[in-house]
Amino acid sequence: MTVDAHAHEEHPTSTGLDSRKVAMWAFLGSETMFFGSLILVMLINKHNTLGVMLGHGDHTFEAGQGMLDLVLTSFTTFVLLTSSLAMVLALAAFRNRSINWGRFWLMVVVAFGAIFLGGQVYEFTAFVREGLTPSTNLFGASFYMLVGFHGAHVAIGILWLLAVVYYSYRGRYQGADTWGVEMVGLYWHFVDLVWVAIFTLIYLI
Amino acid sequence: MATTTVSVRPNTYAGTAWSWITTVDHKRIAVLYFVTSLAFFALGGAEALLIRLQLSRPELDLVHPDRFAELFTMHGTTMVFLALMPLSAAFFNLLVPLMIGARDVAFPRLNALSYWVYLFGGIFLNISFIAGGAPAMGWFGYAPLTATEFADTHAVDFWAFGLQILGVSSILASINFIVTIINMRAPGMTFNRMPMFVWMTLITGFLIIFAFPVITIGLVLLLFDRYLGTSFFLYQGGGDPVLWQHLFWVFGHPEVYILILPAMGIVSDVLPTFSRKPLFGYAVVAYSGAAIALVGFGVWTHHMFTVGLGPVADTAFAISTMAVAVPTGVKIFNWIATLWGGSISLRTPMLFAIGFIAMFILGGLTGVSLGSPPVDTQVQDTYYVVAHLHYVLFGGTIFGLFAGIYFWFPKMTGRMLNEGWGKVHFWLMMIGFNLAFGPQHQLGIDGMPRRIHTYGADMGWDAWNLMSTVGAWLIGLSMLIFAINAIRSLRSGRDSGPDPWDGGTLEWSMSSPPPVYNFAEVPVVDDRYPVWKEKHGGGHTGAAVAEPPAAETAHDDDEPHIHMPNPSYWPVLVAAGMVITACGLIFHQVFLLIGALIFGISLIGWIEEPPG
Numbered sequence: 131m132t133v134d135a136h137a138h139e140e141h142p143t144s145t146g147l148d149s150r151k152v153a154m155w156a157f158l159g160s161e162t163m164f165f166g167s168l169i170l171v172m173l174i175n176k177h178n179t180l181g182v183m184l185g186h187g188d189h190t191f192e193a194g195q196g197m198l199d200l201v202l203t204s205f206t207t208f209v210l211l212t213s214s215l216a217m218v219l220a221l222a223a224f225r226n227r228s229i230n231w232g233r234f235w236l237m238v239v240v241a242f243g244a245i246f247l248g249g250q251v252y253e254f255t256a257f258v259r260e261g262l263t264p265s266t267n268l269f270g271a272s273f274y275m276l277v278g279f280h281g282a283h284v285a286i287g288i289l290w291l292l293a294v295v296y297y298s299y300r301g302r303y304q305g306a307d308t309w310g311v312e313m314v315g316l317y318w319h320f321v322d323l324v325w326v327a328i329f330t331l332i333y334l335i
Numbered sequence: 336m337a338t339t340t341v342s343v344r345p346n347t348y349a350g351t352a353w354s355w356i357t358t359v360d361h362k363r364i365a366v367l368y369f370v371t372s373l374a375f376f377a378l379g380g381a382e383a384l385l386i387r388l389q390l391s392r393p394e395l396d397l398v399h400p401d402r403f404a405e406l407f408t409m410h411g412t413t414m415v416f417l418a419l420m421p422l423s424a425a426f427f428n429l430l431v432p433l434m435i436g437a438r439d440v441a442f443p444r445l446n447a448l449s450y451w452v453y454l455f456g457g458i459f460l461n462i463s464f465i466a467g468g469a470p471a472m473g474w475f476g477y478a479p480l481t482a483t484e485f486a487d488t489h490a491v492d493f494w495a496f497g498l499q500i501l502g503v504s505s506i507l508a509s510i511n512f513i514v515t516i517i518n519m520r521a522p523g524m525t526f527n528r529m530p531m532f533v534w535m536t537l538i539t540g541f542l543i544i545f546a547f548p549v550i551t552i553g554l555v556l557l558l559f560d561r562y563l564g565t566s567f568f569l570y571q572g573g574g575d576p577v578l579w580q581h582l583f584w585v586f587g588h589p590e591v592y593i594l595i596l597p598a599m600g601i602v603s604d605v606l607p608t609f610s611r612k613p614l615f616g617y618a619v620v621a622y623s624g625a626a627i628a629l630v631g632f633g634v635w636t637h638h639m640f641t642v643g644l645g646p647v648a649d650t651a652f653a654i655s656t657m658a659v660a661v662p663t664g665v666k667i668f669n670w671i672a673t674l675w676g677g678s679i680s681l682r683t684p685m686l687f688a689i690g691f692i693a694m695f696i697l698g699g700l701t702g703v704s705l706g707s708p709p710v711d712t713q714v715q716d717t718y719y720v721v722a723h724l725h726y727v728l729f730g731g732t733i734f735g736l737f738a739g740i741y742f743w744f745p746k747m748t749g750r751m752l753n754e755g756w757g758k759v760h761f762w763l764m765m766i767g768f769n770l771a772f773g774p775q776h777q778l779g780i781d782g783m784p785r786r787i788h789t790y791g792a793d794m795g796w797d798a799w800n801l802m803s804t805v806g807a808w809l810i811g812l813s814m815l816i817f818a819i820n821a822i823r824s825l826r827s828g829r830d831s832g833p834d835p836w837d838g839g840t841l842e843w844s845m846s847s848p849p850p851v852y853n854f855a856e857v858p859v860v861d862d863r864y865p866v867w868k869e870k871h872g873g874g875h876t877g878a879a880v881a882e883p884p885a886a887e888t889a890h891d892d893d894e895p896h897i898h899m900p901n902p903s904y905w906p907v908l909v910a911a912g913m914v915i916t917a918c919g920l921i922f923h924q925v926f927l928l929i930g931a932l933i934f935g936i937s938l939i940g941w942i943e944e945p946p947g
Contacts, residue, residue, distance in 0.1 A: 143518035149441045152518055156510045156544055163548035167582065171556065171567070178575055190573065265564030268573045275559065293942075 154313055158320050165324050168279055169331060172272040194269030197260065198333055199253060206249035207329050210284075213242035214322045217315050224308045229298060232311065236295050239318065243288045250281045273332065280328055283321045290314045345850040357902035359443035361428045362849060364450050365747065368425030371454055372418050377814070378461070379413035382406045384811050387771070391804035393792040400788040404471035405464070405490075407786055411474030412494065415594065416501050417457045419728065422736050423597035424449075424505075427512050427536050429747055433842035433849060434530045436521025436858045441514040443900045444941065449508035451910030452500060459914050460497030463490055466922075470494035473786060475583050476557075478568035478576040483561050489921050492561065495554045496917040502547045502554075503913070509540035516540075521841075523860035530840045530863075531614060534621045535600025538628045539593050545632070546589035553582035562920075577642055584635035592631040594728055595695075596624055598735025599666060602688045605738045606670055608838050609685035610677025613864060616669040623662035623669075630659050640711040649708040656706035663699055667692060682836070683757030687738035690765055694730025698723060701776065716786075719779025725772045737764075737817075744824070745831030749847040752828065756820040760813050767809025774799035774806075839864030852897040903944060908937035 143149055176191045220235035254274070257263075264274045294314050297303070303310050347362055355363060386406050389398040398406065428446070432439055440446050463469045470490045472480035481491045516537045520529070529537075556567040557579070566572020568579045607614045614620060636644060636652045670692055679685070701723040705711050714720060737760075744752050778799045783790060790796055834843040841858060842849070843866045862868040912934025919927025 144520040144524075145518055147518065149514050149518045153442065153510050153514045156513050160506055160510070160544040160548055163545050164552060167549045167552040167585075171552065171578065171582075174575070174578060175567075178573065264559065265566070265572075268566065271559065271565035271567055271572075271574075275556065275565075279555075 148309060150309055150313060151316075154316050158316065161320065161324075165280070165327070168276045169327060172276050173331065175268045175272045178268065190267045190269045194262065194267070194273060195332070197257065197262065199256070200333060202249055202253065203329065203333055206246045207325065209242045209249075210246040210322055210325055213239045213246075214319055216242065217318050221308065221311050221315050224298075224303050224311045227304070229304060232303070233295055233298055236291055236298075236311075240288055240291050240295075243284055243291070243318075247281060247284055247288070250277065250284075254278075276328060276332070280321070280324060283324075287314070287318050287321055290317065345846055345848060347848045347851055354902065356907055357447075357904045359439070359447050359900050359902055359906075360851060361432050361439050361443070361446060362747070362851075364446055365425050365428035367450050367454075368421050368428055369747075371450075371457070372421035372425055375413055375417035375457055376419075376422065377818075379410050379418050380811060380814060382410040382413065384807055386410060387804040387807040389789065390800050392801065393790050393794070393797055395789055398788075401468075401471060403788045404473075404786070405469040408470045408473055408494075409461075409464075412460065412470070412498075413457075414728070415474065415590070416498065417453075417460070419594050419732055419736070420505065421453055423539070423594070424453075424508055426532070426597060426601065426736070426739055426743070427508070429743060430530075430842060431512055431515055431533055431536055432519070433746075433845070433853060434533050434840055435516060435519060435524050436841055436854060436860060437515065437519040438853050438857075438897070439900065440511050441519055442511050444903050444906050445507055445511050447903070447906035448909055449504045449511065451907045452504035452507070452913060455910050455914040456497055456500035456504060459500060459917060460493060463493035463497075466493070475587060476579075477583075478557075478579040479570075481557055481561075481579075482569055492558070492921050495558050495561075496920065499551060499554055500914060500917060502551050505543050506547050509543040512536055513540040513544070521854075521858050521860055527618070528860055528863045528865075530600075531603035531617070531620060532597070532600035535596045535603070535624055538624050539596045542589045542593050542596070542628050542631070546586045546593065549582055550586035553579060553586070556582070577639075580639050580642065581635070584638045585632070587638065588635045589628070589631045591724075591727065592627055594732050595735075596628070598691065598732045598739075599624065601735050601739035601742070602670065602691050603666075604840065605684050605688040605742050606673045607677075607864075608742075608836050609680050609682060609688075610674050611680075612673065612677045613839075614669070615672035615675075616665075617863060620666055620669050623665045626662040627659060630655060630662070634659060637706055637711070640708045641715045653706055653708055657703060660699065660703050660706075667696060667699075682741075683752070683754055683761060684738045684742035684836070686758065686761045687734050687741060690761065691731060691734040691738060694726055694734055694768070698726030698728075698730050701726060714779050716784055717779035718775040718783045718785055721785050722772045722775035722779060725768075725775075729768060729772070734764075737761075742836065743842075744821070745835045746842055746847050746849070748825060748828075749831055750824050750828030751831045751835060752824045753820050756816055760817045760820065763813035763816065764810055767806045767811075767813055770806025771803050771810060772806070774802045778803075834866070837867075837870070839867035841865060844869070852899055855897070903941070905937050905941035905944060908933060909941060912937055 145152070216235045216238040220232050220239060223229075223232035223235055257270075257273075262270045262273075264271050291314055294303075294310050297310060347360070348366065355367070358364060358367075385398060386403065389395055389403055428440075431437075461469075467488045468490050470476070470486075470493060472486060472491065476491070476494065479485060481495075516529070516533055526534075556565070559565040560567050560569060560574075566574040568574050568576050570576060603614055603620055634652060634656045636642075636648055637656045640649055640652075674689075681689075701719070705714070705720065705723055741752055741757055744750075778796055781794075781796060781799075783794070783796050790800075831847050833846050835847075836843070841860070844858070845853065858865070912930050912932070914930070915926050916930030916934060919925070919930050
């Protein structure tokens with residue numbers, strides 16, 4: 131989604147904010163409803179009295195949550211949250227025109243995101259080996275859906291970050307216009323923030 | 336062609352088919368939206384006429400029961416997602432940049448993408464008719480009717496993927512218009528001076544970006560149930576069918592406000608023009624629109640009163656539902672007060688706008704009655720509900736949208752729609768509409784369930800049903816008259832000039848159709864009705880006239896050199912890739928690969944394309 135950068139410089143916007151940034155905020159607002167719905171579905175399924183009544187749902191969630199590897203996920207959560215710091219440093223570096231440092235910190239974000247995703251892949255395969263698939267029970271369905279949906283966001287974020295690194299070699303973001311770094315940063319921080327909610331609700335409670 | 340033309344007609348729409356496929360001009364995209372949504376409107380209307388034919392007499396067997404179920408499902412889905420929403424989007428495209436003094440929307444290529452995704456999604460949804468049967472579970476797709484056990488063809492998959500695709504289109508378009516309205520207003524065009532249609536577009540945009548994700552998640556869960564064997568909505572696996580109802584209506588109720596608010600915006604701009612006075616209570620009308628949207632997120636279980644959620648939930652949602660009537664009533668009183676004391680001229684747009692108010696009041700009143708759980712329990716799933724929703728969405732939305740079509744057709748095309756035939760259209764539609772849906776109130780109270788294929792001769796429903804069918808076909812006739820009128824007017828209609836109605840908002844300050852760049856010079860706005868102020872002075876607000884002219888028009892013969900965004904073929908390719916990928920999930924995996932490839936390559940092409 132690139133638009134005419136010159137047009138924006140020539141005609142200041144009504145609010146003074148970059149239109150691309152306003153669009154990103156609107157998109158992230160929409161994303162809150164995506165994740166909000168998924169989290170609510172998960173919580174509703176956890177407390178699904180209909181299933182218990184019919185003899186299905188009881189203890190499914192307790193048993194499922196018992197399978198979670200809290201130590202591993204706490205570590206990958208720490209790594210993911212730390213990546214937000216690297217993201218902040220990357221943007222700061224681009225703003226200071228230290229392009230190389232900016233690229234370095236972006237690659238740190240990519241690496242940390244990859245570690246997080248790797249942990250998730252390991253967790254998913256371990257679960258499948260233990261016999262928990264999306265179709266096993268309501269916990270499996272809710273867990274794979276919510277965590278997988280978030281994981282897909284992290285994966286898209288990594289691709290986007292790599293694209294930003296690539297375009298930094300093509301001469302973008304060298305001047306005052308660091309919007310590309312800022313956009314992916316907004317997205318990345320949002321995805322991190324959502325993980326805080328998911329980690330708390332699935333792994334801790 | 337009109338030989339008496341005095342004004343020079345801008346070549347806004349000139350060019351080859353390729354120029355239309357690659358266009359990023361909001362006015363051309365508006366034309367595409369108008370044509371496509373009216374075509375789908377005709378398709379949905381034809382489905383309705385078949386439904387009414389089958390129900391015209393008791394125990395008829397003109398339409399097979401399975402086909403009948405497909406018809407009512409596709410009628411609802413088509414009208415909501417393929418006709419009314421995109422018709423509103425056509426007005427957003429045509430009017431928002433003109434009304435706020437912008438040269439285009441914030442993201443022109445994204446705007447083109449929204450249109451192509453909508454077109455391909457609509458075609459995709461309707462392919463189901465020839466690919467093993469259309470969806471037949473009703474437009475709100477209640478579980479477990481959508482479960483593989485009860486729907487083992489791909490009909491539900493077409494429906495679910497189709498709505499996902501259309502959701503992408505709606506969310507992208509809404510983000511675009513939200514940003515355009517927030518960020519692209521001309522100097523002086525404060526929020527407090529925006530035309531009411533722009534206000535309602537902004538509110539509708541927020542409704543869409545917050546409501547559509549919920550149905551998206553619902554559909555993702557449904558597709559997981561169907562493709563991966565999960566049991567989100569299947570009680571056999573511990574899931575809960577009622578969860579679908581919650582997810583659907585958390586989206587579905589805001590959706591009805593998504594359908595009505597743009598029409599309310601249109602009416603709020605048509606009424607002042609033909610009453611020769613400004614909108615009464617401008618701020619209250621704007622804020623009550625926002626209030627409707629806000630409360631609209633907290634009323635969804637009034638669609639579920641008979642589920643058995645308990646007296647506390649039913650009471651709470653009954654109260655919130657009735658509360659929606661307050662801002663809605665406020666709007667109606669403001670419209671009536673706008674008429675009050677005005678010098679009213681009953682041109683065709685005005686007739687439709689007044690028809691909107693009258694019919695919408697009737698639909699609103701039955702809505703309040705349905706908000707009461709005991710009443711709702713009595714008439715749940717009967718024709719009373721069908722009558723109510725058509726009074727709101729036809730009597731409301733469609734009357735409002737036709738007011739807009741007659742009002743802005745001259746602005747879009749440079750030609751007037753024939754006034755006499757317009758009035759015939761209005762009266763025929765008014766009579767047909769009330770004949771079609773008025774009796775359905777009585778049928779519902781008598782207990783006739785919706786969605787039944789036929790009914791017994793001893794039920795005493797014959798006369799009402801026959802009336803309803805006659806009314807429906809009268810509506811069809813009125814639409815035929817409109818179509819002929821539109822085609823004839825396009826060819827040989829009277830030249831409208833820039834300002835045929837003596838309008839007050841910015842779009843009337845430029846030629847019809849508007850030049851490609853809309854405004855030769857970006858206007859400076861200092862009034863809610865800047866063009867009235869320019870023409871008649873500030874009398875209506877008591878303000879001084881000494882201000883500089885509010886709007887600049889392109890009177891110059893030589894074209895000003897204004898750089899507009901280049902056309903692009905990437906949006907149509909990205910949209911095609913998206914829909915072909917969806918085909919891959921239904922037909923054959925090879926489409927998945929082809930679609931993903933097209934999507935990926937076009938996305939890179941899009942990013943690589945030099946902007947502007």
